[in-house]
Amino acid sequence: DAKTTQPPSMDCAEGRAANLPCNHSTISGNEYVYWYRQIHSQGPQYIIHGLKNNETNEMASLIITEDRKSSTLILPHATLRDTAVYYCIVRVMFSGGYNKLIFGAGTRLAVHP
Amino acid sequence: ETGVTQTPRHLVMGMTNKKSLKCEQHLGHNAMYWYKQSAKKPLELMFVYNFKEQTENNSVPSRFSPECPNSSHLFLHLHTLQPEDSALYLCASRGTSGRADTQYFGPGTRLTVL
Numbered sequence: 274d275a276k277t278t279q280p281p282s283m284d285c286a287e288g289r290a291a292n293l294p295c296n297h298s299t300i301s302g303n304e305y306v307y308w309y310r311q312i313h314s315q316g317p318q319y320i321i322h323g324l325k326n327n328e329t330n331e332m333a334s335l336i337i338t339e340d341r342k343s344s345t346l347i348l349p350h351a352t353l354r355d356t357a358v359y360y361c362i363v364r365v366m367f368s369g370g371y372n373k374l375i376f377g378a379g380t381r382l383a384v385h386p
Numbered sequence: 387e388t389g390v391t392q393t394p395r396h397l398v399m400g401m402t403n404k405k406s407l408k409c410e411q412h413l414g415h416n417a418m419y420w421y422k423q424s425a426k427k428p429l430e431l432m433f434v435y436n437f438k439e440q441t442e443n444n445s446v447p448s449r450f451s452p453e454c455p456n457s458s459h460l461f462l463h464l465h466t467l468q469p470e471d472s473a474l475y476l477c478a479s480r481g482t483s484g485r486a487d488t489q490y491f492g493p494g495t496r497l498t499v500l
Contacts, residue, residue: 307488316390316476316491317429372480373442374489376429 276300276363282381285355291348293380295361298342305364306337307374308346310357317360317376320346351384358382389413390492392477398498401467407495409460409477418460419489420452421476429476435460467499 278296285291297306305324309317321328321335323344328335334347348355360379366372389412399405411418420432434442435454449471451463460477474496478489 309491314474314494314496316478316493319488319490322488367441372487373431373434375431378428 276304276365276375277361277377279359279361279377279380281378282383285348285351285382285384287353287384287386288350291351291355291382291384293346293348293359293361293382294343295345296343297361297363300341300363302341303366306335306341306344307362307364308333308335309360309362309374310355311360311379312357320359322364351382353384353386356382356384390477390479390490392475392492392495394495395493396496396498398500399464399467400500401469403467404463404465406464407462407475407477407497409462409479409492411458411460411477411479411490411492413479413481413490415479415481415490416457417480418454418457419478419480420460420462421478421491423474423476423494424470425473433462464497467497469499472497472499 305322307322308320311317321333323335323337337344358379358381360376362374364372391410393408417436419434421429423429431444432446433452438454449466453461474494476494477492480489
């Protein structure tokens with residue numbers, strides 16, 4: 274089962290910031306939080322990931338609470354092209370050096386004019 | 387464009403056919419994955435290959451047979467499929483260090499079983 278919970282859907286006006294929350298209260302100390310998005314019928318696109326500190330890249334910012342039990346993905350200026358399903362995932366590591374991403378249902382973000 | 391390609395992009399097959407899906411990554415990664423995404427369901431991990439060795443088979447029926455001849459190529463051989471196997475099949479690859487320790491997905495193959 275996915276180790277995260279997200280709201281099923283959100284709306285955002287074009288040009289405004291989109292703040293997508295995620296709860297991961299059972300996360301372990303060495304597990305990373307990853308965010309992907311999937312535009313209809315395409316492969317998931319990597320956005321950002323983090324462990325403890327807040328992270329920012331050209332696509333988004335990731336804010337992780339100090340207790341690491343929740344995080345927020347921020348799209349600073351949402352556009353219509355950001356309409357997609359956004360997945361918050363806790364990456365699980367296994368012996369042998371490989372990891373797994375366990376996808377949940379995600380948040381369907383609709384950006385409207 | 388993520389450097390992971392999949393062919394074909396669309397496939398329609400009968401239940402008695404044999405077909406193969408192909409995935410190729412141009413990122414120098416060492417791990418490759420097959421996922422299945424059925425309508426209105428989360429992505430499900432099917433197989434994991436790490437340095438060409440299968441490290442995970444997530445209770446996938448034997449009518450799906452993966453093959454990883456080298457670290458750049460991954461195949462999924464299909465035979466005697468059922469209509470409920472219709473889905474989007476996604477391939478991903480992953481490096482092993484730093485930012486490379488992230489899975490990058492291909493565009494997927496949309497499979498329809500008649």
